[in-house]
Amino acid sequence: QTGSAPNHPSDSEDDEYITNVSIGTPAQVLPLDFDTGSSDLWVFSSETPSSSARGHTIYTPSKSSTSKKVSGASWSITYGDNSSSSGDVYTDTVTIGGFSVTGQAVESATKVSTQFVQDTSNSGLVGLALDSGNTVKPTKQKTWFSNASSHLAQPVFTADLNHQADGSYNFGFIDTTLASGPITYVPISTGNGFWEFTSASYAIGGGSSKKHSTDGIADTGTTLLLLDDTIVDAYYNQVESAQYDDSQEGYTFDCSEDLPSFSFAVGSSTITVPGSLINFAPVDGNTCFGGLQSDDGIGISIFGDVAIKAALVVFDLGNKRLGWAQK
Numbered sequence: 001q002t003g004s005a006p007n008h009p010s011d012s013e014d015d016e017y018i019t020n021v022s023i024g025t026p027a028q029v030l031p032l033d034f035d036t037g038s039s040d041l042w043v044f045s046s047e048t049p050s051s052s053a054r055g056h057t058i059y060t061p062s063k064s065s066t067s068k069k070v071s072g073a074s075w076s077i078t079y080g081d082n083s084s085s086s087g088d089v090y091t092d093t094v095t096i097g098g099f100s101v102t103g104q105a106v107e108s109a110t111k112v113s114t115q116f117v118q119d120t121s122n123s124g125l126v127g128l129a130l131d132s133g134n135t136v137k138p139t140k141q142k143t144w145f146s147n148a149s150s151h152l153a154q155p156v157f158t159a160d161l162n163h164q165a166d167g168s169y170n171f172g173f174i175d176t177t178l179a180s181g182p183i184t185y186v187p188i189s190t191g192n193g194f195w196e197f198t199s200a201s202y203a204i205g206g207g208s209s210k211k212h213s214t215d216g217i218a219d220t221g222t223t224l225l226l227l228d229d230t231i232v233d234a235y236y237n238q239v240e241s242a243q244y245d246d247s248q249e250g251y252t253f254d255c256s257e258d259l260p261s262f263s264f265a266v267g268s269s270t271i272t273v274p275g276s277l278i279n280f281a282p283v284d285g286n287t288c289f290g291g292l293q294s295d296d297g298i299g300i301s302i303f304g305d306v307a308i309k310a311a312l313v314v315f316d317l318g319n320k321r322l323g324w325a326q327k
């Protein structure tokens, strides 16, 4: 068995990618943000204060004949941008791209921070990182993919995200026609609960490859490519008008600049992010914000949407490995 669901950018800046998910019986369809950087499936619901839920589609467990409350269970999650949400837990049937998982933990939000209240492009997140990162207490719950994987033709899923265009999340199969180059696989380290891998070098534009070991995660839930300061400074050194803008908390440059590409090693191959994807978004007038920014020494680098857009990414749970193919 397999599943295939389209995704689309949430706005003109590709801030996040949205996929419609069916929950319950009869189906309640919610636009959700698939997030390989976290492990909770949580939704705006009938239990979310109505002032917070305004503008969001909600899940109403009482209207689903297949919903069951998980008694005594709760969850609470805080992300690196200090956004957060928390609540209680139901199980219900969750269908993605035609593939149904029964008894999926659906975490109902009784509290959501303003970042999520204001972001009406999603009604919650589908966490697709490893089960160990799930926040439900007292009993950790499994991700939708973890529950699905034993029934899928292959225990894999792929992410195909595109700039201002539809893409796909495919489950149980790899559509290699989505890529222009071969898939290179690298092992993941599972200790932190992420799809975490090491990249040995990088290159800027057509320049020579520089040895620099990056410990990073493939994260569809983070918009930008966040790497060590040394790499980021070296990149913007090549951009005439670039400067670090304290108010924007990142590098900005003149929108008309022709930005160099950025390449990172994946095993013995490299993935090249075209400069056009690094010209991320206008901030004001003729100043643009970079899609490559510092990971602020958080101890891990984040290959977010800006990097993933350049590739077909294979999340292979069966073999505990990550595959990257140039698009």
Ligand SMILES: O=C(CNCCc1c[nH]c2ccccc12)Nc1scc(-c2ccccc2)c1C(=O)NCc1ccccc1
Pocket: 016, 033, 035, 036, 037, 038, 079, 080, 081, 083, 115, 119, 219, 221, 222, 223, 298, 300, 302
């Ligand atoms: O959490 C995720 C993926 N889910 C994001 C869901 C989400 C968080 N606001 C959202 C707003 C809308 C939709 C989804 C989300 N990835 C990881 S791993 C390590 C960090 C981290 C830890 C400490 C410090 C920094 C990062 C993050 C992180 O916070 N990324 C988001 C971010 C990263 C940088 C800047 C902003 C956000």
